[in-house]
Amino acid sequence: MDINVKVKPNLQIRAFYLFFIIAGIQLGVGIIGAPKFIFVEAERDSWLAILIGFLFMCVVVGVMFFILNQYENADYFGIHVDLFGKWIGKFLGTLLIIYLGASFLSILMTYIQVIQIFLYHALPNWIITSLIMILVLYTVFGGIRVVVGVTFIFFIITLSLLTVLYDPLLRINMYNYLPMFQASFPELLRGAKATAYTFAGFEILMIIYPFVSNKRNAKLPVYLGLTFTTFLFILITMLSIGYFSAKGLKNIDWALLILVKSASFTFLERLDYIVVIVWLMVIIPNLVLLMWAMAYGMKRLYKIQQRKTHYLFTGIILIAVNYFQYGHQITKLTDFIAKTGFWIVYIYPLLLLPIVLVRKKLKSSGRSKPS
Amino acid sequence: MRKLTIMIFSTMLFLSSCLPTLQLEDLGVITSQGVDMTEKDEIEITMSVLQFQANSTSPTTIVSGVGSTIKGAVEDAGQKVSQQLVPGKLELEIYSKEVAEKGIQPYLDTLRRDANIPDTLFLAVAEEKAKDIFHIKEEYISTNIGEFLHGLIQPGSEQRLFPGISINKFSTYINNEGIDPIAPIIGLREGTPVITGIALFKDDKMKGQLPIEFEHYFTLNEGTVREDLVEFELPMEPFTEYLPKGSGDEEKLKIVALIEEGNGKIKLKDKKALKFDTNIKIVLNLLEISRQYKLDDPKAIAQLEKEIEKQTKSQYEDILKYLKELNTDIFGYGMIYRTNKKGGKLTDKEWDEKYPNIDVTFNVKVDIVRHGTVNR
Numbered sequence: 001m002d003i004n005v006k007v008k009p010n011l012q013i014r015a016f017y018l019f020f021i022i023a024g025i026q027l028g029v030g031i032i033g034a035p036k037f038i039f040v041e042a043e044r045d046s047w048l049a050i051l052i053g054f055l056f057m058c059v060v061v062g063v064m065f066f067i068l069n070q071y072e073n074a075d076y077f078g079i080h081v082d083l084f085g086k087w088i089g090k091f092l093g094t095l096l097i098i099y100l101g102a103s104f105l106s107i108l109m110t111y112i113q114v115i116q117i118f119l120y121h122a123l124p125n126w127i128i129t130s131l132i133m134i135l136v137l138y139t140v141f142g143g144i145r146v147v148v149g150v151t152f153i154f155f156i157i158t159l160s161l162l163t164v165l166y167d168p169l170l171r172i173n174m175y176n177y178l179p180m181f182q183a184s185f186p187e188l189l190r191g192a193k194a195t196a197y198t199f200a201g202f203e204i205l206m207i208i209y210p211f212v213s214n215k216r217n218a219k220l221p222v223y224l225g226l227t228f229t230t231f232l233f234i235l236i237t238m239l240s241i242g243y244f245s246a247k248g249l250k251n252i253d254w255a256l257l258i259l260v261k262s263a264s265f266t267f268l269e270r271l272d273y274i275v276v277i278v279w280l281m282v283i284i285p286n287l288v289l290l291m292w293a294m295a296y297g298m299k300r301l302y303k304i305q306q307r308k309t310h311y312l313f314t315g316i317i318l319i320a321v322n323y324f325q326y327g328h329q330i331t332k333l334t335d336f337i338a339k340t341g342f343w344i345v346y347i348y349p350l351l352l353l354p355i356v357l358v359r360k361k362l363k364s365s366g367r368s369k370p371s
Numbered sequence: 372m373r374k375l376t377i378m379i380f381s382t383m384l385f386l387s388s389c390l391p392t393l394q395l396e397d398l399g400v401i402t403s404q405g406v407d408m409t410e411k412d413e414i415e416i417t418m419s420v421l422q423f424q425a426n427s428t429s430p431t432t433i434v435s436g437v438g439s440t441i442k443g444a445v446e447d448a449g450q451k452v453s454q455q456l457v458p459g460k461l462e463l464e465i466y467s468k469e470v471a472e473k474g475i476q477p478y479l480d481t482l483r484r485d486a487n488i489p490d491t492l493f494l495a496v497a498e499e500k501a502k503d504i505f506h507i508k509e510e511y512i513s514t515n516i517g518e519f520l521h522g523l524i525q526p527g528s529e530q531r532l533f534p535g536i537s538i539n540k541f542s543t544y545i546n547n548e549g550i551d552p553i554a555p556i557i558g559l560r561e562g563t564p565v566i567t568g569i570a571l572f573k574d575d576k577m578k579g580q581l582p583i584e585f586e587h588y589f590t591l592n593e594g595t596v597r598e599d600l601v602e603f604e605l606p607m608e609p610f611t612e613y614l615p616k617g618s619g620d621e622e623k624l625k626i627v628a629l630i631e632e633g634n635g636k637i638k639l640k641d642k643k644a645l646k647f648d649t650n651i652k653i654v655l656n657l658l659e660i661s662r663q664y665k666l667d668d669p670k671a672i673a674q675l676e677k678e679i680e681k682q683t684k685s686q687y688e689d690i691l692k693y694l695k696e697l698n699t700d701i702f703g704y705g706m707i708y709r710t711n712k713k714g715g716k717l718t719d720k721e722w723d724e725k726y727p728n729i730d731v732t733f734n735v736k737v738d739i740v741r742h743g744t745v746n747r
Contacts, residue, residue, distance in 0.1 A: 044715065118486040120390055127389045134379050171540070173547075175703075178710035243539075245546035261490035262539060269460060270489060 001086070001300065003078040004071060005210040012213035015221055017148050022202050022225030024151040024285035029110040030198030031233060032279075035240035035255040042191025044176070044241060045183040047234045049191025054230040056192065056346065057199055061222060063349045067356050068209050076206040077300040083355055090301050096203075097297045099337075099344050101313065103200070104290045105320060106337045108132065109330045111283050112321065114254060118276045125321040132280070132287070133314050139288045140295065140310055144211055147292045151285040158281050162232075164271055165239060167263035172242030196346065197338035198233060201286070202226065203345045207293045395423050399454035402431070402517030403463035405501025406441070406470055406478055413437050414478075416444040417502040419517035422454055431515040433505050441481050458485070462521045463493050464538075465557060467501040471570060471577035476545065479575070482538050492538045493524045496570040496577060498558030507562055516564075523566055524555065532590045534566055545575050548717045549705020553589060556580060573699040574719075581690070588683075588690055591651055592635040592702050599630045600658070605678045613671035615663050615747065625661035626675075630654070631740065637707045645729040647704055650736070651683065657742040667746040672739050680735040687733045695727045704729055 035046070042049035071079065076096060081089030112128050139150050183191070205222060212218050240255040243262075252258055261272040268274070295309035324330055400421040407415040417435040434456075436448025449456045464482070466475050475494075482488050497504055505516055512519045524534050534555035544552035554577075556568035569589060571579045590596050603626045607614075610624055633653040640646040657666070665671045694701055705726065709717040 122391070123389060127386055130382065131386055134382060138379065173543070175706045175710050179712070179715045182713075182715050243543075245543040247546035248543060257486075258490065258539075262537070264489065264491045269491075272486075272489075 001078070001081055001090075003082045004073045005075060005078065005300075007073070007211050009213070011144055011211060013145065013148050013208075013211050015212050015214045015216075015218040017152060017221070018205070018208075018212065018218055019221035019225040019228070020152045020155045021148060021204065021208060021289065022222055023228045024155045025201035025204055025289050026199055026225070026229040027232065028201070028283050028286040029107050029114070029279075030200075031236060032114070032254050032256045033110075034195065034198040034233065035237040036249060036252055037194040037197075038191045038237055039241060039246075039249050041194050042183045042187050043246070044178070045181060045188060046191055046237050046241060048181075048183070049188045050195055050230060050234050050237060052188055052192040053195035053199060054226065057202065057226055057230075058223065060346050060349050061202060061205065061226065063353050064203075064205055065219060065222075067349065067352060068206065070356055070360055073210045075208075075210050075300070076203075077297055079206075079352075079356075083352070083359060093297060093301045096344070097294050097301075099340060100290050100294050100297070101316075102333075103337050103341065104287060104294070105317060106330075106333045107283055107286050107290075108317065109321065109324050109333060111279070112324075113327065113330055114257065114276060114279070117254075118257065119273065125324065126318055129318055129321045132284075133317065135284060136287045136291055137310055137314060139284070140291045141307070144208075144292060144296075147288045150288055154281040154285050158278060161275060161278060161282075164260050164263050164275065165235075168239055168243045168259040171262065172239065174242065176242050176246070177238070193342065195233070196342040197334065199229065200338075200341040200345045201289075204289055204293055206349075207296065393455075393457070397454055398423070399432075399434070399449075399452050399456045400460050401445075401456055401458050402460055403465070403505075403520050404445075404461065405465040405467070405497060405505055407467045407501050408469050408473075409437060413439055414441060414444045415502065416441065416448060417505045418445070418448060418456070419505055419515065419520075420452065420454075420456065421460075421515075421517065422452075429515070431517055433516070435502065441478055458488050461488055461492050462517070463495060463524060465495045465497050465501045465504060465520075467497050468499060468556075468577065470501075471496045471554075471572075474574075474576040476575040479538065479542055479545075483542060488538075490537065490539050493521075493534075494536050494538060494541050495520075495524065495534070495555045495557050495566075498556055498567055503559060504557055504564050507559065507564065512563060520557070520564060523557065523564065532593050532596065533569070533586060545572075547706065548719050549700060549707075549709050549722050550703035551699040551701050553701055555583075571694065571697060571699050571701060573697065578697040578699050579693070581693070585686070585690065587630070587633075588687060589701065591633050591653070592637075592649070594634065596630050596633040599633075600627060601630055601655075602627050603679055603682060605675075605682060609674060609678055610664070610671075613665045613668060613674060615665065621661060623661075624664075625659075626657065626679075627659035628655040628657050628739070631656050637702065637704060639707050639711045640732075642708070642711055645708070645725060647707065647729060647731045648734060649687070649702070649731055650734045651687070652736045653683075653738070655679075655737060655739045657739055663747050665747065666742045672742075676737045676739055679737045683735045683737070684733045687735070691731055695729075698723060698726060700726050704731070 038046045038049055067079065068074065077093045080092045083089065084092065108129065112125055115128055116123060139146055236256055239259060240249055243259060244252060249255065257272055257275065260275045263271050291310065291313065294313060295306040298304045298309040299306050401418045402421055404416055404418040409415050415435060415437045417433060419431050420434050421431055432452065434448045434452055436444045438444035438447045445456055466478065482492060507516065533553060536552065536554045541552050544550050551574065552572045554570045554572065555566045556570050557564050558567035566583050568583050569581045569585060570577050571581065587596065587599065587601050605624045605626065607622055607624055631654040635649055635651045638648040640648050700722065705717060705722040709715055
């Protein structure tokens, strides 16, 4: 297996699109329910907790860039094999793919649950899944450029959803924010940890990076993407805190959708239905990016055709969704993804860093000896 | 590839029929409903239902059902009509006074839990039985009852103020320590439903009521009031020097003005002694005055402002005294107290004990900026 990837010029993407890839994969189902989880920990100072999460995320992304720049054109799969040898490297790569698959499932299940609560109560999971998977398969068959294109277009379209938030903005109660700065530092850290599920997704950078054609300009769009997500996250969390009572917010599962419910126009009575449906456009970038990353990983590790992985995984998903019938199962799955995601996405690159550094030193000293 | 495309399209075609269809003709759209208690302690729901049938004479029918839960009662009512009852456009829920006094928390649950029920739903309390409001003769009102009731509430809802008390606002206030909700009371006057008063709640239980004339004292405190008519009745003596001679001899000077902008702010003055300041600011546009008055004289206007301030202040003091008796904190002093407290936490019990002892100074500032096209 090659450690560095040779990407054909017709498959490369411009660094500019990294903004949409990062923001697109971070904004998904997580943000619908996230205000509750952060508020439970950090109360009124949730925005501080999110900012701490953001700073930590920036450090992790900085480390990711550092690791990536040690190689010519490598990704997670190549770096693993380079550092740990063929067997352990491939094992770690497989774990990563399983994690991506599990987060795919959790995104899908959460969305299905939203549809079943808001729209069609009795619609079986597998029907919704089939309809969504048709879209996903159709996109990923187009290859990396179509995947990025879909992410870009859906991101632009769904931005308009934000305007719906004007109504709860007018109804917020300013006193809910006071007094500020009451949360203790451990509470803030726990709140920051609660952002892990929503912020997760930027690990895609370690997989998609070899496809970027102008790598020198890659940092800015990535950091901007992170900033944009953080801004949106703080906005929605603060709106929820202002709009709901403290006791109420702790019991609300889909804070964002309830926020949207209060808006209504004379020509459009129930905006929430539209938002629930349009939210599909928000999660499709999530799903296609994850699907692409998984299939690409399989190709890198085991030389399996991407198309075959797509079909296989779709089959697994279609079977797996039928086992999730209860709300608590989905909560459990999401909790599990949030917990493991915290280690895989946030902590793992930091652990990898010293290994990469040692390796680099060994290599350079090995190289300098003969000279 | 073509095979795949055909396959994809056919799956989309067939799978879409898995969605349950809802045809408008088969639906009864509930626009408003009233909740009563029967003698057997069961819930009785009276609904105004919109139906879309070509041969029916009236677009709405009134249906009622009895059950031990809200949903059960709706189900019971559903058996009396040929359509399926759907709550997707529920605009108003009215509770009978008896139900409101017992506490409406149990009825709010399904409203918040069921995602099909819109959050733009308003709450109100009936003067007596909620079903009486629905069983009126339609000749008295120009439209159907559901639309009519919603129209009563509508003006406030555009400003997000009373009487538009949405389900979310109400439940937020219940859960918030240090502020209690209000709701409009709807009653019948000569066979027509009107808003007759303000129901004062303590958490989810109705404790008392005030006539609707006091509306402004609450809306001013709730947020910024714009374009709202207000009436004052002032004693005549302070104005004698500004009244042209021989222009009548009523005992009271009656004034109608438009609030161009008005708002109230609460400040905590002394945390230990529980001293609060409420600063009310009202900008008025004079529209009607019962006697000729020297409005071209700035001093005369100042005198008018002073008297309105005095009266508003004493009204506020009376209202607060009554609220203290009921121990309901409608104005939200507890909320201000909480924000100034370390840790920002306040329990219901703690505030219940402290609230009757608070000391509030009302500072009312009235500005009459315009008085129409004529001076006298």
